[in-house]
Amino acid sequence: MSGESFGNCCAELKEAMSGEDFEPLITVGDGGILYMSVGLIEMEDEEPGMIDHPVFFCPFCGTKLQTADEVRVKSGAIEDEAAS
Numbered sequence: 001m002s003g004e005s006f007g008n009c010c011a012e013l014k015e016a017m018s019g020e021d022f023e024p025l026i027t028v029g030d031g032g033i034l035y036m037s038v039g040l041i042e043m044e045d046e047e048p049g050m051i052d053h054p055v056f057f058c059p060f061c062g063t064k065l066q067t068a069d070e071v072r073v074k075s076g077a078i079e080d081e082a083a084s
């Protein structure tokens with residue numbers, strides 16, 4: 001299990017994730033969830049932090065990359081839901 005399944009849909013996404021000449025804003029995070037950074041947040045006494053959101057569809061070609069359920073399972077949030 002790895003996040004290497006992302007970036008196979010088109011060269012644009014692959015390039016955006018590899019980020020050889022820049023800091024990628026689309027990255028595979030914990031649990032193999034693909035995230036896209038949507039902004040910066042100011043934090044007291046700290047460096048600005050990135051706001052990440054899961055990406056469900058490729059922003060370049062529109063291929064479905066993952067589902068909300070998959071993201072929930074991978075992030076472990078499904079346990080919270082089952083408990084409520």
Ligand SMILES: [Zn+2]
Pocket residue numbers: 009010011013058059060061062063
């Ligand atoms: Zn794509």
